[in-house]
Amino acid sequence: MVKEFKSPLGKLSKNCKQIYQYIYRYGAVTRSEIERHTGFPMSTLVRAMNSLESNGLIYASETGESELGRKPRIYRICPDAGYIIAVDITRTYTQVALLDLELNILNSRTFGMYSSNTPDETIGRIIEIINEFISPLDKGKILGIGLGVVGPVDKENGVILNPEHFSASGWKNVSIKKILQEKTGFPVYIDDGANAAVLAEFRKGCGRHHHNIAYLIAGVGLRLGIIVNGKLLERQTYFGHTVIDKNGKDCICGKKGCLEEYFSLNVLLEEFIDEIKKGKSSIILEKVDYDLSSISFDHFCEAAKSGDVLANDILRKAAGNLAVGLGNLICILNPEIIVLGGTVFRKCPQLKTYVESEVSKHCPSTVFSNGELGENAVIIGAGSLVLEDYIE
């Protein structure tokens, strides 16, 4: 059992843990690949791998390619040697999922976050869903609960501190780790959702071959997760409050010209409605029967997708502003790859092209991606928070 890796008296040795970690990180690998990369002598390796295999933690799957002689066996971790519960709490929805040890999603449920979704209400529903998911399973095989939440978050104590813009009240200093641990009995791990997302792309997605990755979740706010030197950044960050115009718009944080005043879901929508009020035309007007108060962000995206000039002008301008903020990120950290995720990028596919084109004027070598894991990046990353604590 994976749980034994954590126990100091565990029957599985340090070597086993290191080999299991390698197979978890690199997926399907042959024994000689493990030998080459871990540096273990073959005799030690065989002994440890036999122990992992007989404990049901790894298995040899289909054979690999070899020009001569016997084809080498390919090792993978046994996905069902344990289960993980992962939760993604955002300002617009909460998702609860059951994952196996390969971080595949076995079951998932999502509910919207409205003004009734106080912490109590939300945590209650999360527990209901968890109980449903795990009722057919051996509870001894549940490794724990991983949470990706809206920051800032006190990871050590598991407290959601004071996230902005939640619809319901009460989302301040929520000791969610303690509550979930007491009510379920499982260990709980928590991090900013953007950190979870970048960890997921690093382990299983577009960041697999990189050591320095940034993941931007653009929605109602801007959240940034960073992998630097091959490790998740330990510190709390506030990318939305980087300044791009020191004499610019007032921000709720007290500074002027913060990036979030120039690029967010609400900024795009407000500018769209403002410009229409000022007399600019848009194909959306007919759709909403000329009732400006009913224009939603989905309407804006629909217009942008249909080639609406106004919506695309607003997107391009916002992309220019975001490019300044991303340029600052590049000047400070120079990540190899930047993932553009979150509602805004998901619903406005052309935005990535606009941003790339703006950033490439000054930072031509930065690579952008939409990520390989899509909307599930936070959930998968929240799951990996749990697993990595056992095997790191």
Next chain:
Amino acid sequence: MVKEFKSPLGKLSKNCKQIYQYIYRYGAVTRSEIERHTGFPMSTLVRAMNSLESNGLIYASETGESELGRKPRIYRICPDAGYIIAVDITRTYTQVALLDLELNILNSRTFGMYSSNTPDETIGRIIEIINEFISPLDKGKILGIGLGVVGPVDKENGVILNPEHFSASGWKNVSIKKILQEKTGFPVYIDDGANAAVLAEFRKGCGRHHHNIAYLIAGVGLRLGIIVNGKLLERQTYFGHTVIDKNGKDCICGKKGCLEEYFSLNVLLEEFIDEIKKGKSSIILEKVDYDLSSISFDHFCEAAKSGDVLANDILRKAAGNLAVGLGNLICILNPEIIVLGGTVFRKCPQLKTYVESEVSKHCPSTVFSNGELGENAVIIGAGSLVLEDYIE
């Protein structure tokens, strides 16, 4: 010999290396401290430490404190088990030093960098000084040469790429590592001087108890070195080109509003002269016989130190601009401590207070320091680049 740590057939084991590394990092430590932190069983530890001691790599110095019984011995690394050559190349001076393994400076020579200091001329003088330093030493004990240079730098190939603002021509694509290696026979290690400085403060100075540190060298340009998650950031950075005013002054990089256009040695001096030209008064005018063309940065600093209103107003305004750039750094990386170094901070001591006061308005928890190693941070860091390659 420390050199054996690098050889795969070295007589000193992996355990010895790990213990030596621990003593190097933490300075004077007792055996039980090493036992507690490395997790080695005492029998293994005694064997490895005896081997290190008989090889002349560590020694037991004065006894520590103990309430009862025998006082524990305190172990340190032997400083003279090897020597390191360290070089700090800047736009205004080049320093060459001989260090021992505790990174103490045994000998040091500095020369100014003028329009005659082409790469050839400079490297020639560096080699002359090195030869002088090492002539009385056993050459077998020289571990190598560490360079801290003005970036951007290609660390792997050891090339100074295209630093701005050198007085002499030719400072572009200088393969300094290859040249120095061929001419001296010693291995050469190279990094940005700001990276060397932050590494030095991390190992031996004000960053000893932190995992996330930034070091700003403010002079003709702005250079930033970053320790993140306890490791030197591997990527090339360009802090001077972070944007604080997207509609601001044109920068040579093609962007608008880069920090370096609002804060640097030259910006301070030019503003000072400009304001005087516009009619502002300053106590420096008499000193230079009203000849504005002869006002130097030292005059500016002298005025500022003497309480000159104009000079201090300029410093305060510049501090406000730097605070925006540092605020962006804090929003992205949130370092525990930021060291303010380089000529500008050294020559204008009150500047640190101005910057602290501006930053604290929005980021009250960030700690600032002038560093404990002063002007020698780059030299000590350049030396540690060499040593760490042997023992990491």
